[in-house]
Amino acid sequence: SSSCTVDDRTYSTTPLVSFLQRLQSEALKTLGPSSFDPKFYVDLPLKKDLSLTEAAFWKLPRVKGIIPENYLHRFLEAYFDDAGDDMVYTEPEDFVPEPVEFLPKVFNPKVRVWALEVHSLWKNLSRRVSDNVKKYPERHTLLPLPEPVIIPGSRFKEVYYWDSYWIIRGLLVSKMYDTAKAIVNNLVWLVDAYGHVLNGARVYYANRSQPPLLSSMVMEIYKRTGDLEFVRKSLPSLMKEYTFWISGIHKVMIRDLHGHKHSLSRYYARWNKPRPESATIDVESASKFLNDSDKEAFYREVASTAETGWDFSSRWMSNSFDLSTLSTTSIVPVDLNTYLYKVELDIAFFAQQLGDIKTHEKFFKASKARQFAIRSIFWNAEMNQWLDYWIRSKDCEDVHQFEARNQNDRIFASNFIPMWNWKHASGLGENNIMVERILESFQKSGLLQPAGIVTSLSNNGQQWDFPNGWSPLQHLIIEGLSNSGSKAGWELAQDIAVRWIRTNYAAYNTTGAMHEKYDVKGCGKVGGGGEYKPQTGFGWSNGVVLALLEEFGWPFDRDIECRS
Numbered sequence: 001s002s003s004c005t006v007d008d009r010t011y012s013t014t015p016l017v018s019f020l021q022r023l024q025s026e027a028l029k030t031l032g033p034s035s036f037d038p039k040f041y042v043d044l045p046l047k048k049d050l051s052l053t054e055a056a057f058w059k060l061p062r063v064k065g066i067i068p069e070n071y072l073h074r075f076l077e078a079y080f081d082d083a084g085d086d087m088v089y090t091e092p093e094d095f096v097p098e099p100v101e102f103l104p105k106v107f108n109p110k111v112r113v114w115a116l117e118v119h120s121l122w123k124n125l126s127r128r129v130s131d132n133v134k135k136y137p138e139r140h141t142l143l144p145l146p147e148p149v150i151i152p153g154s155r156f157k158e159v160y161y162w163d164s165y166w167i168i169r170g171l172l173v174s175k176m177y178d179t180a181k182a183i184v185n186n187l188v189w190l191v192d193a194y195g196h197v198l199n200g201a202r203v204y205y206a207n208r209s210q211p212p213l214l215s216s217m218v219m220e221i222y223k224r225t226g227d228l229e230f231v232r233k234s235l236p237s238l239m240k241e242y243t244f245w246i247s248g249i250h251k252v253m254i255r256d257l258h259g260h261k262h263s264l265s266r267y268y269a270r271w272n273k274p275r276p277e278s279a280t281i282d283v284e285s286a287s288k289f290l291n292d293s294d295k296e297a298f299y300r301e302v303a304s305t306a307e308t309g310w311d312f313s314s315r316w317m318s319n320s321f322d323l324s325t326l327s328t329t330s331i332v333p334v335d336l337n338t339y340l341y342k343v344e345l346d347i348a349f350f351a352q353q354l355g356d357i358k359t360h361e362k363f364f365k366a367s368k369a370r371q372f373a374i375r376s377i378f379w380n381a382e383m384n385q386w387l388d389y390w391i392r393s394k395d396c397e398d399v400h401q402f403e404a405r406n407q408n409d410r411i412f413a414s415n416f417i418p419m420w421n422w423k424h425a426s427g428l429g430e431n432n433i434m435v436e437r438i439l440e441s442f443q444k445s446g447l448l449q450p451a452g453i454v455t456s457l458s459n460n461g462q463q464w465d466f467p468n469g470w471s472p473l474q475h476l477i478i479e480g481l482s483n484s485g486s487k488a489g490w491e492l493a494q495d496i497a498v499r500w501i502r503t504n505y506a507a508y509n510t511t512g513a514m515h516e517k518y519d520v521k522g523c524g525k526v527g528g529g530g531e532y533k534p535q536t537g538f539g540w541s542n543g544v545v546l547a548l549l550e551e552f553g554w555p556f557d558r559d560i561e562c563r564s
């Protein structure tokens with residue numbers, strides 16, 4: 001707003017996206033809400049130029065303002081290719097059916113057979129941008145990425161930012177180093193073009209990013225390949241992306257009770273309209289707001305929540321059962337700042353490897369400052385957890401005064417994500433007593449369920465809530481526990497990994513697919529809730545299963561079947 005010092009101007013939409021959104025809303029009137037997926041329409045590639053397509057659209061007959069179904073189908077066939085035709089299958093050149101030294105600690109034959117099947121799923125998910133997109137970019141919402149990608153699967157037919165981190169973790173287990181590097185090169189291409197990695201590689205995702213894990217992708221690839229040239233090429237884009245996250249609308253200053261000022265970051269999309277991929281849903285959700293500025297503020301919160309990766313969750317709502325209370329831009333999130341701390345450490349490390357001491361020192365100093373901030377603003381010594389901080393003072397204030405009551409003491413899996421960088425981010429060092437307390441707090445939290453870690457304790461029908469468990473959250477916490485330096489921590493990590501692997505295996509056997517999310521109340525149950533049908537495929541779940549099997553192995557005599 002005009003009284004703020006921050007520049008919160010929004011992105012402008014493109015004529016193609018506006019038209020497809022119009023088509024989406026007309027199609028909903030024709031087809032009705034059952035099985036309607038709004039994303040399908042904004043992903044449709046045009047066969048002809050937009051002006052011709054629009055002219056034909058306006059000529060379609062309407063009966064009581066509605067396009068008859070047979071006319072709509074004929075129009076779609078005549079003027080559009082299928083959603084997904086813009087991404088074509090490409091054989092990953094570094095795929096072999098059984099990589100040398102694949103999962104050396106997995107001895108149980110059933111698990112080995114399944115792991116090889118999961119490995120083979122990379123072939124189903126491998127795509128490159130079709131030549132048509134390069135020839136007629138204005139006919140596509142897909143962005144012309146230069147190299148092949150691995151997609152999450154089903155309706156998610158394009159590359160996604162944070163999904164790619166766990167996809168890469170799995171590709172590294174599968175020894176598919178070139179495919180992993182190609183994904184990073186595409187994300188680097190997005191940073192160069194837009195200044196940040198987009199939520200996903202569609203033009204309608206340009207207004208926001210997703211959890212910043214690009215440096216972690218580069219780091220994991222470097223650890224496996226030692227390819228310093230790859231690091232050298234990626235580093236300028238990592239630094240550019242870092243600036244996106246620590247400045248402008250993403251930056252929040254908080255003064256702690258001792259007068260120290262801390263610079264932290266929040267999610268904040270440059271968008272105050274319905275998300276094109278879900279516009280019909282957003283318009284409906286916003287209908288309870290009467291004036292335009294309240295609607296715009298709500299749309300901004302919706303898009304900013306998509307930037308968090310946790311879309312949607314009670315974590316971002318002041319009333320867990322009312323989506324219209326989304327307040328994401330007023331929340332300083334524990335996990336985002338944990339990831340940024342990692343970005344600072346990663347860049348400092350890469351700069352050191354490349355002999356750039358000045359950059360190394362600058363980023364190392366920044367990491368120390370964030371470590372102090374995480375400890376000062378998020379840590380709650382009574383709960384032994386890290387809690388999101390809600391900004392309740394005026395949004396335009398330059399520095400917000402810390403108040404303990406503004407820490408959100410509801411239980412979310414994110415309250416334990418700083419364990420991912422355990423010794424660094426927590427600032428707890430080798431303090432074993434603290435480690436044991438955090439372990440106890442985690443075990444008593446209610447987050448640990450029979451089939452893995454649940455996202456929150458609120459059963460409100462949102463997908464990033466109870467009873468869903470998501471692969472990325474399992475992996476972050478398991479990795480944190482296993483690196484805690486505590487024997488109990490490592491054992492708990494293994495216990496959760498076993499539960500998670502079993503549930504993925506059981507669901508695979510009954511449904512024939514890997515799933516986007518699972519219901520962790522019981523072994524073998526798939527997840528639900530949220531605004532779209534649960535998806536299969538699925539990139540990050542495949543990656544996490546492979547990464548966990550590599551880390552923990554599977555002994556010959558341990559059953560893979562669910563324990564009833």
Ligand SMILES: OC[C@H]1O[C@H](O[C@H]2O[C@H](CO)[C@@H](O)[C@H](O)[C@H]2O)[C@H](O)[C@@H](O)[C@@H]1O
Nearest residue numbers: 152156160163199275277306309310311
């Ligand atoms: O179409 C609705 C939303 O879908 C995406 O979010 C979900 O899927 C992503 C891909 O697996 C995943 O990264 C995200 O965490 C999920 O919540 C998309 O990212 C959203 O922007 C979109 O509005």
